[in-house]
Amino acid sequence: MEQRIDRIKKQLHSQSYKLTPQREATVRVLLEHEDDHLSAEDVYMLVKEKYPEIGLATVYRTLELLTELKVVDKINFGDGVSRYDLRQEGADHFHHHLVCLECGAVDEIQEDLLGDVEKIVEKRWNFEIKDHRLTFHGICYRCRT
Amino acid sequence: MEQRIDRIKKQLHSQSYKLTPQREATVRVLLEHEDDHLSAEDVYMLVKEKYPEIGLATVYRTLELLTELKVVDKINFGDGVSRYDLRQEGADHFHHHLVCLECGAVDEIQEDLLGDVEKIVEKRWNFEIKDHRLTFHGICYRCRT
DNA sequence: TGTCAAATGATAATGATTATCATGACAATG
DNA sequence: CATTGTCATGATAATCATTATCATTTGACA
Numbered sequence: 001m002e003q004r005i006d007r008i009k010k011q012l013h014s015q016s017y018k019l020t021p022q023r024e025a026t027v028r029v030l031l032e033h034e035d036d037h038l039s040a041e042d043v044y045m046l047v048k049e050k051y052p053e054i055g056l057a058t059v060y061r062t063l064e065l066l067t068e069l070k071v072v073d074k075i076n077f078g079d080g081v082s083r084y085d086l087r088q089e090g091a092d093h094f095h096h097h098l099v100c101l102e103c104g105a106v107d108e109i110q111e112d113l114l115g116d117v118e119k120i121v122e123k124r125w126n127f128e129i130k131d132h133r134l135t136f137h138g139i140c141y142r143c144r145t
Numbered sequence: 146m147e148q149r150i151d152r153i154k155k156q157l158h159s160q161s162y163k164l165t166p167q168r169e170a171t172v173r174v175l176l177e178h179e180d181d182h183l184s185a186e187d188v189y190m191l192v193k194e195k196y197p198e199i200g201l202a203t204v205y206r207t208l209e210l211l212t213e214l215k216v217v218d219k220i221n222f223g224d225g226v227s228r229y230d231l232r233q234e235g236a237d238h239f240h241h242h243l244v245c246l247e248c249g250a251v252d253e254i255q256e257d258l259l260g261d262v263e264k265i266v267e268k269r270w271n272f273e274i275k276d277h278r279l280t281f282h283g284i285c286y287r288c289r290t
Numbered sequence: 291t292g293t294c295a296a297a298t299g300a301t302a303a304t305g306a307t308t309a310t311c312a313t314g315a316c317a318a319t320g
Numbered sequence: 321c322a323t324t325g326t327c328a329t330g331a332t333a334a335t336c337a338t339t340a341t342c343a344t345t346t347g348a349c350a
Contacts, residue, residue, distance in 0.1 A: 016327095017327090018316095018327080018328080020315090020327095020328065020329085022328080022329070023328095039306090040306080040307080041306080053329095053330080054329085054330080055329065055330035055331065055332095056307095056330085056331095057307095057308085057309090057329080057330065057331080057332090058328080058329055058330070060306095060307070060308075061308095061328085061329085074223065076221045076223065078219065078221065080305075080306070080337090080338075081305090081306065081307095082306085082307085098266070098270060098272050101275060107270070107272075109266070109270065113262045113265060113266070114262070116261075117258045117259070117262065118281075120258060121243070121254070121258070121281060125243060125252070125254065125286065126286035126289065127243050127252075127281065127283055127284070127285055127286060128283045128284040128289060129281050129282070129283040130246060130282050130283040130284070131281070131282040131283070132279070132280065132281045132282065133278065133279070133280045133282075134277070134278070134279045134280075135277065135278045135279075136263075136266060136272065136274050136276070136277045137274070137275050137276040137277065137278075138272055138273045138274040138275040138276070139272070139273040139275070140272055141270065141271035141272060144271065144273060161296095162296090163296080163297080163347085163348095165296095165297065165298085165346090167297085167298075168297095184337090185337080185338080186337080198298095198299080199298085199299080200298065200299035200300065200301095201299085201300095201338095202298080202299065202300080202301090202338095202339085202340090203297080203298055203299070205337095205338070205339075206297085206298085225306090225307075225336075225337070226336095226337065226338095227337085227338085
């Protein structure tokens, strides 16, 4: 935990941003909820518990900043809100998601399943891939009875 | 064109919806811009040319209806708006997208590249896939010089 | 023709996100 | 130290896409 915060701090400094207490509190919330897919409002509520004076705008700004630095990814599952998902450290690709149409759960797939597909796309469409988003919609193992 | 409209009409009727003039005008716009990824506002502007009395709400309602019937797909590329993309007739999967980070162009891949990946996901995660979304972000062939 | 449900258009309401702006923290400088 | 300047913050207003409301219209059918 502390090491990860330290690395994020360095990353901020390298772009001459500071790790203010508000930003640190926000990052901690994200780390403590790594498996969730929190909206800005969700993050705001959780940060308020440890830093009650924080404002919603600051949370939005921090999340935007972290997105810029590729510490988190901003994703959208089609309900009207953006969600923020911590990137795996050192991962060279963005993980995939399984969205259950039954119960709404969102599970993650950390493995990179797109290696071959990406080769084909790069070659056949002459497209230089920088990132990808892959989401499957269906019925999760819990709801399959 | 006329045949496709006819089939959409039948599809609507099968769920006891009507193909009203407003809905038909909207569908025509979508067919005429099959390669684009129009927002609701875009569609509204274009429909107004052939049906000036139409209201924005009706366009939204029609797009929602068409999404429900799986005639179109509602997609989101991370700018703040939903876009509507006509499904290929008879396609059992939703096509993929290539979003250029340089020029913003959105190209489509109609081929299904995920067959093998889906088999793995179904088996290993015990997840019953109903649909998928796959978008690559990178540099398109036009911007690669 | 009269009836009724569905559809429409105008517009108000909502809700997420962004912009604004005065204030505060803090580092660098004189 | 006092001063200056920059960046960050918090409160709140503004924006913008989307949804809800509601009176009116349409068209099918009795």
